[in-house]
Amino acid sequence: EISKGLDEELLEGSIRQIEFRLREISDSGHFPYNLILAERCFRSWLYGGDPLAYLAFEKNLSFIRQKKAEGCGFFADKTKELLIDNRHCLVTVVKASSEMGKKLENQTNEQAAILSRNFTETDIKKYHNLTLQLMEEQKKPNTIEALATLPKLAKSDLPAKNIEVPAVKTTIATAPAYLHRIFTSGISYIDIGFDCTTIPFDLLPYLPLYLHWASRCGAAGLSFEAMSKKIGMSTGGIYGSLLCETSATADAALVFKYFLHGKALTGRIDEMTDIVSELFASPDFTNADQLNDILFEIRNDLNSSIISSGHSFAATNAASLISLSKYLDELLDGITQLRFLDGLVKNFNADNIIEKIKSIHAILINKSRCMISITADDPESIVPIIEPLIESLAPNNAPKVAIPFTKRSIAVHGIEVNSSVNFVAKAMHCDCFTPEDLGHFLVLSKNLSTGYLWNKIRVEGGAYGGMAFVSGGHSVFSCASYRDPNLISTLRHFETGLKTIASGVSPDAVDQSIIATIGNIDSPRTPHKKGFGETVALICxxxxxxxxxxxxxxxxSKPKNLSEKAQRLLNTGESAIAIIGSSAAFDKARDEGLEIIQEPLIPNDHEQY
Structure with a gap:
């Protein structure tokens, strides 16, 4: 391809993407932006260079632009030199194995047998006593003197007020809109939302597939490859997401929306708006090959996430039995969705799926149930640009569709995977829609996460994590463990942790939990997360x-507030348990008296991908 010459349009798109990434205030999903900037400084500073070399990118961009103006030769030569002719490379092959899970289950016992095969009775007693001694040391609380040596904040150090995000509510072509004037470094973010409560229930499982395809399909007579190139040329990305929460209003209404998100340099916002208009007006949902590729991609991505985020999947699965909003989360982004996608892959029927996707698009994209959020340096200037797009949408006053949800109570739900560790979760119903209740539940969850559950499940139990969490968007309080070698003892710790707090907790421990809770609330956010997050908060x-x-x-918050909330959770009659773990772990738990309804992650007729 290099010998034929580089595609000038693709090269221009690549340069634009680089410029966008350099300008965007982003957390990369992991770190605050200021730490990212600091890391860039260290790249040169550590080696005696100019610490600002990687921050002052305008000069380098100008150099690249100059070379581009001279043609593509410079870039073709560099590609050949640094990639094609570069022999410093490594190929890594990862092979899937259906046997590895079983091997991992037995690995610890086999290693222990090898290490201890030459032990005498004296050696066995020696190491047994050392193990008991270590376990006792782990259980000992830190002394007051040791804790006093640790630097820590005081409640008086905390700001009394929330960080305010500017928001102006207006209308754009009769659709409600929220404008957020925030410094964005010359980038504008547009989020267009549509109400999902009018989608028939039998179509809902297809919604995540629609979400992925709707921003990647061909449109306006262009193939999906050409459309992808066009999006890359003019924007920093277009993608979809779903919002499903319970409103904090008195009626506890369901807030269920699909959002199409787009971001672009402000000077190219009109180009992005034209692209979005084409995706709305004339999407091409006929390419069966692309559909098949996307289906495999999202099925495999979801499947690979089970082990890396098993605690979240287990918690959602448990909560889906007692909360409508979490029921929809499970249906659309949980194990239930994984099984649905796997069924589509195994019994692929392109015509049927395409018909469903087209039906969703026809119902969803309309002016009657549309809303907009704009985050930019000057959001008011973008309103006239986006208004024709909203005006062009057809109205649709379809009625809301009832969701057949009923709270259920079952025994422990065991989901079998090939893993040497478990993910244990318990969800409990909690009425946390008054601000006072929510505030106290947030402090309680932090106290459990950094106190009892941390010590018992992680430090003593050997799990990678033990935690509790609650959200203002769901009436559920959850406890969970991550990569946990235990099962029954973890479930006991969930209950004992609440009982311990219900019986009393020290004021100092509460104060430290308050500090940690405020730290989460005040954590740094990108401009888009500030603006769109404010919109979500307001509509919820x-x-x-x-x-x-x-x-x-x-x-x-006072100790009595946490004790009252802990007792309320202990008294709730609405709770559910879900465990993602191995068959051996479930067998052992049954031997210890735990009743488990066990099923494979993927149904038997779908086990082989």
Missing amino acids: GRTPDFRRKVREAILN
């Missing part, structure tokens, strides 16, 4: 006044 009924009261409840 979490007004600035509501959040002010939540913060006040957190800052004023």
